[in-house]
Amino acid sequence: MPDLPTSELIARTLAGERVPLARAISWVENESEGSVELLDACFGASGRAFRIGITGPPGAGKSTLVTKLATEYRHRGETVAIVAVDPTSPFSGGALLGDRVRMVELAGDPGVFIRSMATRGSMGGLAVHTAQVCDVLDAAGYSRILIETVGVGQSELEVAQTADTTAVVLVPESGDAVQAMKAGLMEIADVFVINKADREGADRAAFAIQSALDLRAHSGTWTIPVQLTIASKADGVRELVERFEEHLAYLRETGDLERRRRRRLEQRLRDLIEDQLWRQFRAHAGDGIWNDALAALAQRSATPHQIATRLLSARD
Numbered sequence: 001m002p003d004l005p006t007s008e009l010i011a012r013t014l015a016g017e018r019v020p021l022a023r024a025i026s027w028v029e030n031e032s033e034g035s036v037e038l039l040d041a042c043f044g045a046s047g048r049a050f051r052i053g054i055t056g057p058p059g060a061g062k063s064t065l066v067t068k069l070a071t072e073y074r075h076r077g078e079t080v081a082i083v084a085v086d087p088t089s090p091f092s093g094g095a096l097l098g099d100r101v102r103m104v105e106l107a108g109d110p111g112v113f114i115r116s117m118a119t120r121g122s123m124g125g126l127a128v129h130t131a132q133v134c135d136v137l138d139a140a141g142y143s144r145i146l147i148e149t150v151g152v153g154q155s156e157l158e159v160a161q162t163a164d165t166t167a168v169v170l171v172p173e174s175g176d177a178v179q180a181m182k183a184g185l186m187e188i189a190d191v192f193v194i195n196k197a198d199r200e201g202a203d204r205a206a207f208a209i210q211s212a213l214d215l216r217a218h219s220g221t222w223t224i225p226v227q228l229t230i231a232s233k234a235d236g237v238r239e240l241v242e243r244f245e246e247h248l249a250y251l252r253e254t255g256d257l258e259r260r261r262r263r264r265l266e267q268r269l270r271d272l273i274e275d276q277l278w279r280q281f282r283a284h285a286g287d288g289i290w291n292d293a294l295a296a297l298a299q300r301s302a303t304p305h306q307i308a309t310r311l312l313s314a315r316d
């Protein structure tokens with residue numbers, strides 16, 4: 001597709017055309033010229049999609065599960081966008097290829113759109129870009145957005161938190177549950193999945209998770225379910241979709257959906273303002289002043305607090 005004028009790309013993306021949509025997502029990822037205009041146009045048309053985060057350790061079966069979830073949602077008449085964010089892949093091509101192979105199952109269905117996110121740059125940037133890409137997909141009309149992330153660190157949790165509902169996928173092997181607790185996954189899970197339930201110990205693992213959950217103080221009236229699945233056979237997938245839809249209904253009824261989204265929007269606004277203030281400040285300070293400040297710090301002739309106060313008050 002030759003270069004499109006921004007307004008045409010926006011119009012065709014909002015109309016749900018796939019090729020412009022793919023281009024629009026690349027604009028967002030690359031922060032290309034026109035991406036702000038695009039995001040502004042998409043923002044007003046977003047807020048309709050239900051965003052579901054699927055996170056958990058590498059190899060737990062997230063990609064397989066996401067594929068089956070998409071199929072199940074299609075049976076229910078929903079349109080589905082899949083955003084795969086896998087920053088653990090050592091060479092970006094590897095994960096993409098693996099996902100592509102798995103996603104062959106969904107190929108040719110115009111109601112499914114699959115996108116792997118590039119992971120260059122900082123993870124903080126990735127969380128922002130993921131949220132923005134979800135806005136574009138939402139505006140393009142997909143009713144369910146499945147976000148696959150690897151739950152291994154703080155920054156990955158940020159990506160997971162761009163979702164309305166977060167599912168943590170574990171496998172029966174003992175230790176997984178303990179890892180999940182350490183990694184802070186317990187705190188973000190709305191739904192737990194024990195995948196690979198064809199293996200030994202699935203019931204025990206589910207019981208361990210359930211017991212750990214029972215010990216925690218409950219907030220609200222949502223009881224976090226633990227769903228067993230065999231993703232490779234699509235076993236338990238229909239039930240898992242039921243759990244998601246129940247959670248969505250719960251979020252709507254209690255007003256939590258609005259509260260969660262509001263909190264996310266507030267965070268985005270704050271990030272933007274912090275970013276812009278920093279840029280303005282840096283441009284204003286100039287390299288000479290900045291390098292002098294760094295030199296003073298290195299020589300311990302002033303403290304970071306003193307310099308920050310001095311630079312900020314000199315700004316006006």
Ligand SMILES: Nc1nc2c(ncn2[C@@H]2O[C@H](COP(=O)(O)OP(=O)(O)O)[C@@H](O)[C@H]2O)c(=O)[nH]1
Pocket residue numbers: 057058059060061062063064065195196197198199229230231232233
């Ligand atoms: N035995 C078994 N294997 C599974 C199941 N689900 C996925 N797998 C396999 O586990 C491996 C990792 O799956 P993948 O979906 O790539 O995991 P991800 O890294 O979490 O995305 C693949 O070889 C899958 O075929 C399951 O329910 N049972």
Ligand SMILES: [Mg+2]
Pocket residue numbers: 062063064086148
């Ligand atoms: Mg995967």
